[in-house]
Amino acid sequence: MTLEYARKTLSGPFDLTKFEVRHVPGALKLSQEMGWPYRSEDWEFAAAVGQGLVLMHNSAVIGTAMWWNYGEAYASAGMIIVTASAQGGGFGSQLFDGLLAATGGRNLLLNSTDEGLTLYKRRGFAAWGAVFQHQGPLDVAVVPDDRGDIRPAALSDLVAIQAFDERAFGMPRRAMVAALADVGDVAVIDHGGRIAGYAIARRFGRGYVIGPVAAESVHDAQRLILAQLSGLKGQFVRIDIHAEHGWGDWLGSLGLEQVGQATAMVKGQRPVSAGPARMFALANQSFG
Incomplete structure (x- = not known):
């Protein structure tokens, strides 16, 4: 599904903006959709110690991407989610490219599901191990x-x-x-x-x-x-x-x-x- 087709399916305004505490309820709904066990408190903690982006559609959260700053040289990324109805429309790439820009060229670590491997490899990430x-x-x-x-x-x-x-x-x-x-x-x-x-x-x-x-x-x-x-x-x-x-x-x-298992990856x-x-x-x- 192309980005243009997705935008026609999900009609209305789209907004890529900074993740704030007010976005937690929508983010929680996304993680529940994915079957992740996060609580509201877990999202609030992640947001308090990190920063991120949220993709909004008609005032609803349809995507998130978070990162955590570890000095001038390193950062980690995660909690990268796009709602099922918007997957395949380029929204994941849009979110992740925004996150990469925000990290300012730092060496970036993440642990990828099988579904995310193609996107991350295309953005220059290499696998180095696994997390069980x-x-x-x-x-x-x-x-x-x-x-x-x-x-x-x-x-x-x-x-x-x-x-x-x-x-x-x-x-x-x-x-x-x-x-x-x-x-x-x-x-x-x-x-x-x-x-x-x-x-x-x-x-x-x-x-x-x-x-x-x-x-x-x-x-x-x-x-x-x-x-x-x-x-x-x-x-x-x-x-x-x-x-x-x-x-x-x-x-x-x-x-x-x-x-479960994830692939440990690094860019840089x-x-x-x-x-x-x-x-x-x-x-x-x-x-x-």
């Missing part, structure tokens, strides 16, 4: 590691957590980490006053999401996840992990089965971790 979505009701009582080096974070830990996150992800996300810590429960690995990993559990979608999870080894990442899961028995839990680390079966053994240069710190689980597939 694990989720399910936590029906088992999880016993945390009793080594004694994992504890709840204090406000005074925030700067060290932000620094660890930057080493793990390879880009500065201080504002994002602070916002996530403000709405979630944070556990840290404390090696004699040195933060050696952290994990955040917060309300999201159908229940809780655990992420980001950053640590210096797969084992430490798993220990942090166990510490967070130990307080979530009976809750619905989601964790999105980088496939390259190869520990999805471990999550499955806890009842958190893999239910992928950020590089520093030292042993690595990012093992995402805040969500849009934020990274």
